[in-house]
Amino acid sequence: MKRILLGLAAATLCSLAANAGDTVQDWDQAKAPPPPALKDVTVKAATTSFLILDIEAATCNEKGRPRCVAExxxxxxxxKKARDAKMLVTYSNTGRGSPETIMPPLKPMEGEHVVKASVNKFRGxxxxxxxxDKKIETVIICGTTAFGASLHTATAASARGLKVIIxxxxxxxxxxxxxxxxxxxxxxGPGTAANLTATRLSMIKID
Incomplete structure (x- = not known):
């Protein structure tokens, strides 16, 4: 009897697995959810930093990322709006980049902080x-690729209790x-949902 029950259980599992199909084969059934609502945001210049991540010639160019160049x-x-409001501007480079390789319209001014790291700009x-030290509570993130520095730095910022604006x-x-x-x-995502707001640059008001 025990062997019969084990055999039935195994057959049932095999049947379920067959009916479930292969994970990759199911991907063509995926449907994109509706775009998230974009919200108006008001930030305080004194407690906000504008993070410009990896906007370099090697990572933001017509050949590899024309959508980055367009933005x-x-x-x-x-x-300019942030600097005029005396907001803290902070930059990052990729491992091979430097302040000099940042796209000309966005180059850092003297005294603006630049870090160098992989996708998580807090790491290392x-x-x-x-x-x-600058009493920052909110970060506005612009990055060369959404699923690279932007995603990982936003998650790291949220984990540190910062409000994140994308x-x-x-x-x-x-x-x-x-x-x-x-x-x-x-x-x-559980790492960012509670602290993150999606918006447009034109929808951000600086006090």
Missing amino acids: VPAMAAFL TDLEQYLK PVDCNPGSSVYEEQAALFSMVN
């Missing part, structure tokens, strides 16, 4: 302490799918 003018316009850098028009991807997937992860 540079909007980033540059917001950068002084970014956390620097923002603490403007959709300065977090591009190599494809629309990358942008959608990264934004969905940031808006809904």
Whole structure:
């Protein structure tokens, strides 16, 4: 009897597995969820930092990421707005980058802080302490690729108790799918959902 029951259980499991199908084969059934609602945001210049992540010639170019190049003018316009409001501006480079390789409209001014790291800009850098010393409570993140530095730095910032603002028009991807997937992860993911707001650069008001 015991062997019969074990045999029936095994057959049932095999049947369920067969009916479930292969994970990858099921992916073509995926449907993109509705875009998240974009919200107006008001920030205080004194307690907010504008993070410009990896906007370098090697990572933001017409060949590899034309969507990034297209968004540079909007980033540059917001950068001027942030500087005029005396907001703290903070930069990052990739491992091979430097302040000199940052796209010309966005180059750091003397005294603006630059860190160098992989996708999580808090890891192995002084970014956390620097923002603490400056009494920063909110970060506005623009990055060269949404599912790279933007996603990972946003998650790290949220884990440190910072409020995170992600403007959709300065977090591009190599494809629309990358942008959608990264934004969905940031808006809904357990590491960021409670502290993150999706918006547009034009929807951010600085007090």
